[in-house]
Amino acid sequence: MRKVVLALVVLGVLGLALPGLAAKKICLYFDQTGPGDLSFNDMAMLGAQRAAQDFGLELYYTTAASPLEFLSDLASLAETGEYVLIVGVGFLLFDALPEAARLYPQQKFAFVDGPNFGLPNVIGLLFKEQEGGALAGVVAALVALAYGDPAVGAVAGMEIPPVWRYEAGYRFGAYWAVDWYRRNVGPAPDLRVLVTYVGRFDDPAGGKVAAEALIRAGARNILGIAGGTHLGAFDAAEEAGRAAGRTYGPPFAYGADAAQEYIKPGFILGSARKRVDTAVYEAVRWALGTEPGFNLVLGIAQEGTGFSTEEDIRTFVDLAVKAGYPLAGTPEEVINAILGARRSVPEYVWRALAEFEELLRAGKIELPAADTAEQIAEVRARYP
């Protein structure tokens, strides 16, 4: 055994002697799942790709094998000295990223979904997820009322602040919409907001089971805020709709982060946008400069959050074609199906959405905070 160890050590030292390369790369480090979720992670990739192209950098990415690896992985990446910027993608890096940043002060880090911890070599990329969530909540609630459903639902990933913020906004938006309906359309029953946490971001099967349960409970408008997991919720919505003989909802699902309508055209009515791509792009620009770290907070005012527009939908169908995603028809057919679904719901839904968005931009609506467990508990109690 001793001989083996000795041999291993010798080999290891030899390996170390390999010369490092000049710092012309950026690296994306994903906390749980990598690209392929058609949502959060792919958005980060998108921004990084654009930045790499614009600034002439090489792009690398890798995914953690387990949370045990976070610190070692980040440290290993940092100690190569090869990367202008290491982008930690995902809130789960909350402990490891600042630890690594303190150990390697010369290395610049970006933290998607997390703060910069007051560290000069970290840029925190934060979003006002409440805003996208609230916009989706408004649409979901009004569609639910139009079809006489007793509830709206959401399939969530893990209990972490960015997901809580989505949830809080969604709840608020749904309640606002019921009020709006009573004021502008007619009497309406109270709606329940049912949110299921699957506990992972990489479990589509679990997401599907959760969505099916929500549909059975009468929540036929479901927001997905679970990354790869809520792809299963899309399947559930489409299957239930087709089983009822429809080519578009209800049930309707709602995507998150990206404009995900193209995944199940006709059954995804909209998406709560969160421009992770913009944030990552900005982080790369920061890394090439000399400014100390800060928190970049993107909201609707910076076009960092929002509800997917027709233009967004076209952009993402285009991206899907380029990425070789197997669309359910020609791009035109897909876009027509998506817009057809939007036209199938009462026109006042879109009027209310526009009204809400205007109030939001004007700062006339204050969304509830949900950065801690206590705060989200309060929101849940207030908007059950």
Added chain:
Amino acid sequence: MRAILESLLALALGVLVGAAVMAAWGRDPWGAYGALLQGALGNLRALTSTLSRSLPLVLTALTFAVAARAGMFNIGAQGQMLVGAVVALSTGLFTLPAGLHLGVALALAGLAGALWALPVALLKLVRGVNEVISTIMLNWVAHWLTLYLVVQKLSDRVVGQRTFLAPASMRFPPLYGELTWSWTVSVGVALFLFWFLWYHRQGYEVRAVGLNPKAARAAGISVPRAMLVALLLGGISAAWAGAIQVLGRFPYAITSDLANLGNLGFDGIAVALIGRNHPLGILGGAFFFGVLATGAARMGLRGIPLEMIQIVQGVIVVAMAAPEALRLLRRVRRRTTAEVPV
């Protein structure tokens, strides 16, 4: 001596098969192995990462080994490890002076591990329930219980994906890089069990029972007591594996998918087999396993697909564990055939 030679041959075989797999995948195997070694041992920080990964595996491997020495197939380390981790962390709900706090946490965790092993022993000795069955079942009970506590009761108020952090008064002091003084627990328990098995009457009886229970009984050795001792000591050891993972390693908490506790209990079985169920062999086996695991994680950073890394890792571990596993199986078969007179 023969054992070492056997292990070296197995290692060579595993490495070659792993290389063939990577070559078939169209990768350069020797470059990948280089990355593995550099990732695990390339510098002092990497070495501390490797060591700190090995430490809890020593303890769960000892759980398996001491039971195997008593002739049992104890796969309950996983559950006992989880229970130990959650009990150790829960001790952080109380405020105690530094040092004492750590001692109390370890004591409680050890107690919990022993209690978790007790039903296995009672079911086996009183009702004749096979320990494989009962440990599998208790592993699941522990899994869901721990998950419930971690998610519902111990979760951090701001960072929902893990529990609160173990207070500083309860942590093992850091040593260097990722290494903390928790190594004293792993090495200490390994040395203790070495002494126990070969230099203490009860350990002698444990080995006698494991090799030939009939002869042990005829010689007046209490077979149930020996088995009970082996299971309880194993329970304590496994619980401490969970405890040092929480109190002696970043991030000093349990992630809400229990991923930072991972499969420590099951990996311990492989480590025990690599280490020939001998406490000192296990120290080496755990380090070897740590090198593979840490190095493999770093291979991922070089863009080698995770699945392939895991295949290669698995091939090498299986090759290293096979000799002892076959020995155990042969012994079981000999025992069962011996009971059926021809």
Added chain:
Amino acid sequence: MTQALLSAEKITKVYPDGTVALTDVDFAVRPGEVHGLLGENGAGKTTLTKIISGLLPPTAGRIVWRGKPVQFSSPREALKAGIGMVHQHFALVGPFTGLENIALGAEGGRILSAVRAAAIRRRVEELMAASGLQAPLDVPVEELPVGVQQRLEILKMLFRDVELLILDEPTAVLTPQEVDELFPILRRLAAQGKSVVFITHKLREILAVTDRVTVLRRGRTVAVRDTPDTTVEELAQLMVGEAVVAKVRRAPRPPGPVVLRVQDLRVPGAQGRPAVDGVSFEVRSGEIFAIAGVQGNGQSELVEALVGLRPWTGEAELLGRSLRGKGPAQIAALGLAHIPEDRHALGLILEFNVVENAVLGRIRPFLDPLGGVRWRRATHFAQDLLTKFSVQARGVRAPARSLSGGNQQKLLVGRELSKTPKLLIANQPTRGLDVAATRYIRDLLLRLRDEGLAILLVSADLDEIVELADRVAVMYRGTFTGVLPAEELDWEKLGLLMGGVAVQGARE
């Protein structure tokens, strides 16, 4: 002279460990006869039939089947040729029904379709009618009595069209009534042209059912007789051999005080039948009390009960202290040493080294106050044992497995005697040992007797009994068929008692 259906010519079998089981054995079976194979345990009956049925290869000699030399490499091949063996332990699958067991492994019998099942049932019913072997076909066999299971085993063989049926001690597991039912069936099979080899050590059964008998003793054929031309007395003598050892070695000695007293001891056995069915005896200081008998008549169970390894009822006292409810450690503490019949299973731990084996069951003197083992002291002790009992070993660190059988036994005996016991129970103490080791152990036992130790000797070796015993009890089916003082020992009497024939003059 009729052409033999099967003949085994000059068969010699040497096991890998050097044991010579058979030497130049000749054995022939004619068509349509029931042929008895008689011998003590260890005479080589089972080895011979295992060779015939393809379970073991012979070391030398050949098997001729229907006039052609054959070499079966597996029981399956032998079965195909028409030779089937029913072992003492049946090869039946407990939860399966009789029919399923019969169909199992039969030609093309992988899946028991309804059509095939019906066909098989018809054949089996025909066979039952023809042979008189009646057995229920639709009951899981584990719910059936042993005698019925045995019939199913025989039916299984008949279903495979065997011409030679070998039954290994078929009556050992049967009640007298079941035995009475079995014999006419064997006769009927013979009348239908089948040949049956019937293994037993019971003389009466040979006379009752066989046409001819071959007697084996110590791996050699000693006689072949037509059954009508022989007698129980002749067979008994053939089986056990001539008296060869004069009883000069043993000096007469007045018996000392009673050390072990056993009253109406009963030990439950397998299948609800008592293994020991009420025995009473005493062993005195300075006396060797021997229990003779063919193995499997309750001797092992009796010993295991006395040393605390088996539950029992009745009463047993060692030096006036009851053994009731005591375990092996407590009984040993009262002054009992035990040389078990199977040293590999009970006496030694083969993977342990000599030192570790030397302190097995007597580690207490080598402990420090914390329970740590003082190996240095134990090593000295082991070295002393090796010298004192002339054990040849590579060293005290060598595993017991590396010692020869004789040296393992000497190590074991030395360890047991180092306990300074009041009573020594020696169960088959010389079995499997070479001549020198056997001599050593027997001399040692006699010396210990002269020094006043009480010795309970259990042996299937009549030479050993005659040479060592002061008094002899013969055990048969769980009871003593007689207890004889050494002066009255007589080969013929012993043989008859061991064969289960009550003898006049032997005390019950």
